[in-house]
Amino acid sequence: MKKDVAVIGGGMTIFRRRLKETGKELSFLAAKMAMEDAGIQKDDIDMIVMGTAPDAFDGIHMKGENLLDGAAGAGKPYVRVFNGGGTGVFAPIAGWWHVASGVADVCLVVAEEKMGSCYPHPQTAFQHIWDPVLDRPLHPNLVWLFAMEMNRYMTVHGIKKEDIARVAVKNKRNAVGHPCAQLADPNITVDDVLNSEMMAWPVQRLDISPPSDGAAALLFCSEDVVRQYTDDPVWVGGVGWNIDSTMWTNRDLYFPRYVAHAAKMAYKMAGIVNPRKEIDFAEPYDPFDYKELHHMEGLLLCDKGEAPILTREGVTQRDGDMPICPSGGLLGVGNPIAATMGQKVCELYWQLAGKAGKRQIPTNPRVGVGQAWGDIMQMATVMVLKR
Amino acid sequence: MTFTEKQTDPTAPTHWRGNMQADYLYPNGVAGDKFFKHLKNNDNFLATVCPDCEKIFFPPRLYCEDCFVEIPGENWIEVPATGTVRLFTTATINAHGKKMETSKTIGLIDIDKTDGAMLGIIKSSEMDKDLLGLKVKAILRPREQREGTIKDILYFEEI
Numbered sequence A: 001m002k003k004d005v006a007v008i009g010g011g012m013t014i015f016r017r018r019l020k021e022t023g024k025e026l027s028f029l030a031a032k033m034a035m036e037d038a039g040i041q042k043d044d045i046d047m048i049v050m051g052t053a054p055d056a057f058d059g060i061h062m063k064g065e066n067l068l069d070g071a072a073g074a075g076k077p078y079v080r081v082f083n084g085g086g087t088g089v090f091a092p093i094a095g096w097w098h099v100a101s102g103v104a105d106v107c108l109v110v111a112e113e114k115m116g117s118c119y120p121h122p123q124t125a126f127q128h129i130w131d132p133v134l135d136r137p138l139h140p141n142l143v144w145l146f147a148m149e150m151n152r153y154m155t156v157h158g159i160k161k162e163d164i165a166r167v168a169v170k171n172k173r174n175a176v177g178h179p180c181a182q183l184a185d186p187n188i189t190v191d192d193v194l195n196s197e198m199m200a201w202p203v204q205r206l207d208i209s210p211p212s213d214g215a216a217a218l219l220f221c222s223e224d225v226v227r228q229y230t231d232d233p234v235w236v237g238g239v240g241w242n243i244d245s246t247m248w249t250n251r252d253l254y255f256p257r258y259v260a261h262a263a264k265m266a267y268k269m270a271g272i273v274n275p276r277k278e279i280d281f282a283e284p285y286d287p288f289d290y291k292e293l294h295h296m297e298g299l300l301l302c303d304k305g306e307a308p309i310l311t312r313e314g315v316t317q318r319d320g321d322m323p324i325c326p327s328g329g330l331l332g333v334g335n336p337i338a339a340t341m342g343q344k345v346c347e348l349y350w351q352l353a354g355k356a357g358k359r360q361i362p363t364n365p366r367v368g369v370g371q372a373w374g375d376i377m378q379m380a381t382v383m384v385l386k387r
Numbered sequence B: 001m002t003f004t005e006k007q008t009d010p011t012a013p014t015h016w017r018g019n020m021q022a023d024y025l026y027p028n029g030v031a032g033d034k035f036f037k038h039l040k041n042n043d044n045f046l047a048t049v050c051p052d053c054e055k056i057f058f059p060p061r062l063y064c065e066d067c068f069v070e071i072p073g074e075n076w077i078e079v080p081a082t083g084t085v086r087l088f089t090t091a092t093i094n095a096h097g098k099k100m101e102t103s104k105t106i107g108l109i110d111i112d113k114t115d116g117a118m119l120g121i122i123k124s125s126e127m128d129k130d131l132l133g134l135k136v137k138a139i140l141r142p143r144e145q146r147e148g149t150i151k152d153i154l155y156f157e158e159i
C-alpha cells in the first residue's frame, strides 16, 4: 500500500568555492535548518538518506560513513545513495521511497559536497571517471566532452551562441535573490558571457557553473503523520530516473533521451499528460547554460530546438509563462554536485510553500519539476512536487 | 563459462598502466580550526560541552550528534593533556607485511575530564607490561616547532 509523501522542511548552507566547514559540519548545518523549518527533533526522524557524489571530491573513502553523524544518522537506519551528477535529485527520490513504502514515517535527506578539498582543482577527480583503457590515456577532461555535445546541439538546430548565453545571464541574475548564491550578478550581460575566456570551443568561462562546497537537506513525511507538522503540505507528485550506457559514442548527443525516459516515468506517476500545460515551473539541471535548454527539451517542456527561442522571448524568466531555474540554478548559485538538491528540489518546495522570498514566482505555482543529470552524459533523475 | 587460465604474471595480458592522481587540502573545520590554533600555543587541549546532555566532546565538535544541537562558543573548555590508556596494541609488522626495525605501540587514550578519546603513540619504560589503565601525558613538540596539526602531539608517555 503506497503512501502519499509530503515535503515538510528544507535547508541549505551557503555555496562557496571553498568553505572552512568540514563535510560533517556542512551536513549538520543544512540538516538542522530543515529540522527547524519543519519543527522536528532527531527523535522524530525514522530514517536518513545521504546523497553525496564521488569520494574523490572530499578525499574521504566511503564518505557516506564519515558524514553520517553530521546528518543525524548516528544510531539510525541510514544509507548513502550516489549516482554522480544525478545524486542531487536521486537522494530525494530515495527519501521518497523510504516513506512511500511505509517503512518510515519521516525521512531526512541530506546532500553534501566538498569539492574544494580536491586540490588544486576537482577536475583531477573527474579524470578518473573515463574508461581507463580507451579514454584516459588521452587525458580528456569533461569540458571537452560537453563542448562537443554543445556543438552538436547548436549544429542540429542552428542555434546561435548568444541565445545560449541568455541562460547564463538569466540564472546569474535570478541568483541575486538567493542567500546561498556564489555567483549572483545583477548586471551581467550577454556580451559578458560572449567575451569571457574561451575554454574549449564553444564553451566559454561564463557558460559553466563553478565547483563549490555546500550542503542541503529535505524532510519527507508520510500522509499518516503530515498533519502534525503542517496544514498545507507540498506533495511529491512523481519520481523518475534513467541511465544510459557509458558508450556515449554510440548515440546522437543533440537530444538527451534518458532525460525524456525519466521524465515520462515521473509524469506518469504524477498523472501529468501534457507537461507544457500542467507544469508551472521547472528546475532543469544547468551546470552549463546549454544544458538548461537541452534538459527543458528532455523534460518535454517544449519541442526539440525550441528552448532557446522560449528563452529569447522571455518565457523562461521568473515572471514568464514557464519560469526556468527561478533559484538561479547551478550557474548562479553554484555547483556542489549532490548539494544542488538545494536548487533542484528544495527550490520546488520553497516556491510551492510560498517560502522563496525574493525569488518567489508571482503567479502562484502549483506544480514544479526538478531534474539532475550526470556521469558521461548518462544519468537523469526527475522529481515532481505539487500543491 | 569457467576461467581456466591462471595468471601468474599480471603484466602478461595486454594492458594500459595507469594511476589515479589525487591531491587534497583538507580544512580542519570550524571546531578543528579552534582546537588546532589552541594546541599551537598551549600545552593543554580544548573540548566542547553539549548544552543539552552535557557530554564533553574531545576532540571538540561543533554539534552534539545525539541531541543534534549546535554547541555555542561559551561551551568550550580547557582540559589537561593527560589521560588513561583504554586500548593498545604493539605492531611488529608493517602494512606491507615486512618486519619493522622497531616495534610501535599505539593506543586509544581516554582524555581526562572529557567523554572523548584519541589515537596516540605510547611510550613506556616497560613496553612488555600491560598498559591498560596506564596514566599518560601528551608530549608535544617544542612550541616554536608546532604547526597547529595533529602531528604536534608527538606521543603519550607514562606519568
Ligand SMILES: [Zn+2]
Binding pocket: B050, B051, B052, B053, B054, B055, B064, B065, B066, B067, B068
Ligand atoms: Zn548532547
